[in-house]
Amino acid sequence: MKKLFFFTWSFLAVAVFFLGCQSDRTQWQAITIDENLSGWHIFQDDGSKSGWKVVDAVLIFDKVSGLESGDADSSLLSDKQYTNFEISFDWKIEKGGNSGFMWGVNEDKSYKFPYQTGPEIQIIDIDAYNTPEEILGGEIELNNILTDLDEKKHYLGALYDLFPPNDQIQVNPANEWNNYQIKIDYRSNLGSVKLNNILINEFPLYGPIWEEKIASSKFSNSDDYPYLGAKRWYDFGKFKTGSICFQDHPGRAYFRNIKIRELE
Numbered sequence: 001m002k003k004l005f006f007f008t009w010s011f012l013a014v015a016v017f018f019l020g021c022q023s024d025r026t027q028w029q030a031i032t033i034d035e036n037l038s039g040w041h042i043f044q045d046d047g048s049k050s051g052w053k054v055v056d057a058v059l060i061f062d063k064v065s066g067l068e069s070g071d072a073d074s075s076l077l078s079d080k081q082y083t084n085f086e087i088s089f090d091w092k093i094e095k096g097g098n099s100g101f102m103w104g105v106n107e108d109k110s111y112k113f114p115y116q117t118g119p120e121i122q123i124i125d126i127d128a129y130n131t132p133e134e135i136l137g138g139e140i141e142l143n144n145i146l147t148d149l150d151e152k153k154h155y156l157g158a159l160y161d162l163f164p165p166n167d168q169i170q171v172n173p174a175n176e177w178n179n180y181q182i183k184i185d186y187r188s189n190l191g192s193v194k195l196n197n198i199l200i201n202e203f204p205l206y207g208p209i210w211e212e213k214i215a216s217s218k219f220s221n222s223d224d225y226p227y228l229g230a231k232r233w234y235d236f237g238k239f240k241t242g243s244i245c246f247q248d249h250p251g252r253a254y255f256r257n258i259k260i261r262e263l264e
Contacts, residue, residue: 028088031258033059043075043114043245044107051248052076059246059255061099066248067137075114077105077243084263087244088181090256091123095174096136097251099123100160103184104242110231114245119237120160121182121193121201123253125174129155137250153217157193161217162210163203170196177256185263186240210237 033040035054042049051063051074059076066073082103093099102118111117128135129152132145148154157165172178181194186205193201204210214220219233246255 026261026263028259028261031260032057033258037076039079040076041079043073043077043105043248044109049074057256059258061246061248061253065137065250067140068250073113074248075102076246076248077107077114078245080243081241082184082244082260082262083241084185084187085244085260086181086183086263087258087260088179089258090177090179092172092177092254093123093125093174094136094251094253095125096128096134097125097174097253098135098137098141098249099251099253100247100249101180101182102245102247104237104239105245106235106239106242110229111235112227112229114243114247115160115236116228116231116233117235117237117239118242118245119162120247121180122154122156122158122160123180123247124154124156125251126156126169126171127174135250141250157195157200159191159193159201159203161219162213163201165193165195165200168198168200170198172196179257183263187264205237205240 031039033054037052037054042052049072051061053060053062061076063074091099100120100123102114102120105114105118128145129149132142135141135145144154152158152164153161155164156171157169179196181197183190183192184205185191189204189207191203191205192199214237219236221232221234223232225232246253
């Protein structure tokens with residue numbers, strides 16, 4: 001009887017400990033980023049890259065983007081790797097600016113940019129769709145809008161070049177705060193985006209519909225992007241587990257109140 005009691009008590013203790021760990025892991029966790037960018041790093045940083053700072057608990061991208069300067073990409077990546085998760089953060093963008101959030105980013109040296117592997121939820125000043133000449137970033141960003149005025153696959157809340165948002169967008173203008181809540185769940189094959197608590201996009205993460213969208217996008221393994229190197233887009237969206245990322249792109253971008261919870 002004593003042996004049975006001891007075994008039962010031990011089993012319950014282990015179960016409670018395990019469930020407690022799981023519970024802690026799946027609760028919302030605030031991500032506090034300090035001046036040293038603890039827990040984060042710049043993409044493939046050799047010690048010479050910069051562009052990010054923290055002021056009054058606000059993460060700020062404040063430099064001429066690599067797209068404009070020709071410098072190597074300075075997007076900011078989490079040290080931790082994530083698979084299934086939900087993330088919430090406030091953001092605001094400079095007038096004419098452009099940024100994004102990515103997941104599943106792989107930092108192997110064979111890739112030159114985070115977006116060669118990581119799908120991106122677009123952040124952009126949507127007023128630029130009415131006055132494209134005001135977009136920052138020069139000819140490349142201007143062309144990204146001019147070729148997207150109808151499909152809106154580069155629009156705010158889009159899964160970039162794949163799935164446009166719906167028509168429920170209610171956004172505060174440039175230089176004012178907005179909130180994203182993004183869910184990535186490979187178990188249910190579903191991603192979603194809420195803007196200011198309104199669902200504006202849902203999309204699969206793999207499968208026939210995903211492959212169909214890839215085939216009709218810039219990510220279709222085209223040879224039109226020699227600056228990407230030999231890997232081109234061949235591994236785009238292939239890594240279920242990877243870093244999350246805030247993008248180096250034209251215009252100042254601001255992020256705060258970042259919190260995340262893992263879904264397994």
